[in-house]
Amino acid sequence: MTIKVLKFGGSSLADAEQFRKVREIIFKEPGNKYVVASAPGKRFPEDIKVTDLLYKSMKKAVSGGNFQSRLDEIKDRFQQIIEDLGIAMDIEPDIELIREHLLGTPDTSYMGSRGEYLNSKILAEYLGFEFIDPAKCVVFDNEGNFMAEETRELLSKRLEDVDAAVIAGFYGARKDGRLQTFSRGGSDITGSIVAEAVGADIYENWTDVSGLLAADPRIIDNPKGVEYITYRELRALSYMGASVLHRDAVYPVAKAGIPINIRNTNRPNDKGTMIVSDMPEWVMSDQISGVAGFKGVTIIHIEKMRVSDEAGFTAVILDVFKDKGIPFEQCQTGIDTVTVSVKSEFVEGAILKDILYDIEKKLEPDDIFVRSNMAMVAVVGENNADSCNATSELLSAINHADIEIFTINQGAGNLNLLVNVSENDYEKTIKVLYDVIAAQIDN
Numbered sequence: 001m002t003i004k005v006l007k008f009g010g011s012s013l014a015d016a017e018q019f020r021k022v023r024e025i026i027f028k029e030p031g032n033k034y035v036v037a038s039a040p041g042k043r044f045p046e047d048i049k050v051t052d053l054l055y056k057s058m059k060k061a062v063s064g065g066n067f068q069s070r071l072d073e074i075k076d077r078f079q080q081i082i083e084d085l086g087i088a089m090d091i092e093p094d095i096e097l098i099r100e101h102l103l104g105t106p107d108t109s110y111m112g113s114r115g116e117y118l119n120s121k122i123l124a125e126y127l128g129f130e131f132i133d134p135a136k137c138v139v140f141d142n143e144g145n146f147m148a149e150e151t152r153e154l155l156s157k158r159l160e161d162v163d164a165a166v167i168a169g170f171y172g173a174r175k176d177g178r179l180q181t182f183s184r185g186g187s188d189i190t191g192s193i194v195a196e197a198v199g200a201d202i203y204e205n206w207t208d209v210s211g212l213l214a215a216d217p218r219i220i221d222n223p224k225g226v227e228y229i230t231y232r233e234l235r236a237l238s239y240m241g242a243s244v245l246h247r248d249a250v251y252p253v254a255k256a257g258i259p260i261n262i263r264n265t266n267r268p269n270d271k272g273t274m275i276v277s278d279m280p281e282w283v284m285s286d287q288i289s290g291v292a293g294f295k296g297v298t299i300i301h302i303e304k305m306r307v308s309d310e311a312g313f314t315a316v317i318l319d320v321f322k323d324k325g326i327p328f329e330q331c332q333t334g335i336d337t338v339t340v341s342v343k344s345e346f347v348e349g350a351i352l353k354d355i356l357y358d359i360e361k362k363l364e365p366d367d368i369f370v371r372s373n374m375a376m377v378a379v380v381g382e383n384n385a386d387s388c389n390a391t392s393e394l395l396s397a398i399n400h401a402d403i404e405i406f407t408i409n410q411g412a413g414n415l416n417l418l419v420n421v422s423e424n425d426y427e428k429t430i431k432v433l434y435d436v437i438a439a440q441i442d443n
């Protein structure tokens with residue numbers, strides 16, 4: 001029997017109709033034993049997620065305002081689900097506890113967690129599964145850092161003799177007992193932790209899209225889906241802005257070698273995307289997995305004659321950024337030149353002046369110039385056996401589209417090409433690169 005952990009996101013549990021779909025998916029296979037649930041998400045585009053309603057009610061309470069109408073809204077969302085599902089459950093005592101909490105000194109994590117807590121309780125009741133409160137088995141230290149080892153031990157012990165369970169996503173508790181949430185979208189992480197703890201064969205992450213797309217659908221009409229992708233590629237694409245899974249959800253399962261399958265609750269027959277540690281052999285060796293990127297990049301270019309003969313020139317430059325706590329995105333070194341790319345948000349106004357001043361002072365360069373309003377675009381395809389050919393094809397596509405490339409980065413490893421172009425050319429660059437990828441998929 002294949003043991004699965006199934007995590008359902010907010011849109012999959014937004015109302016009773018979605019709950020019914022979820023139930024059908026779960027009862028299809030006997031190994032579907034462990035379910036992780038999010039709080040109810042949006043039912044329609046203008047709707048408000050329950051987690052956001054909880055934060056809004058807290059904001060009202062903190063500012064001394066009347067939070068009752070927000071709390072009523074929250075209660076109504078859950079009450080509606082319970083009624084529509086026809087289950088007997090009284091959430092009044094839980095709502096009363098939230099109300100009392102709001103009257104005291106409300107805590108962001110406590111409030112944020114209540115959506116998952118209540119929704120998971122309802123789902124457990126509806127399925128006839130045991131409800132597991134992660135406050136007792138997902139551990140954080142008193143600074144709010146997640147404690148992986150301890151959690152794995154506690155959680156696997158807790159689930160050892162449980163036949164079927166719904167575990168609330170998104171939160172756990174600190175050593176001192178206070179609740180602690182992960183960052184937004186963190187139920188994905190809970191799903192991954194549970195999969196690792198029970199040694200699942202697969203972690204199914206059910207959402208409202210049929211997996212990862214090879215490009216941003218806001219730029220490309222109907223982009224192709226990605227059938228297989230490695231953890232490392234996914235990490236690269238998520239870093240570049242592709243969003244389908246919380247970034248931190250990859251680590252626990254990647255370590256244990258458990259594949260993640262992104263699935264669509266509204267189209268359960270779609271295969272979705274399989275995230276694996278190594279590509280299956282039959283996946284085409286010239287596959288490029290996807291393209292992603294972001295705007296808002298600033299490039300700082302430094303030149304100094306004969307500096308390549310000296311050791312440590314680049315290190316001194318990077319130290320200037322490090323000393324100011326500014327992470328850099330890329331750093332290209334040429335003969336007597338260094339180019340550093342950073343997110344513009346980190347080098348606004350006086351900070352940029354400071355950086356340039358420090359570089360001038362420490363290195364006395366011959367030339368230094370700054371280009372802002374740049375964009376960074378990445379193409380990943382680590383299964384690509386001929387990355388040299390792929391790179392030349394991708395670059396030539398950009399060139400044919402008359403797009404100026406400011407920097408190129410392609411390491412010695414597998415295909416992971418990064419280019420900097422002007423923000424004005426960002427969408428065009430994604431389009432031409434996607435065309436190359438799509439042509440490969442079609443072949």
Ligand code: ASP
Pocket residue numbers: 009010038039049051052115169170183184185186187188
């Ligand atoms: N409900 C939380 C959020 O909206 C966590 C989650 O859905 O994963 O961010």
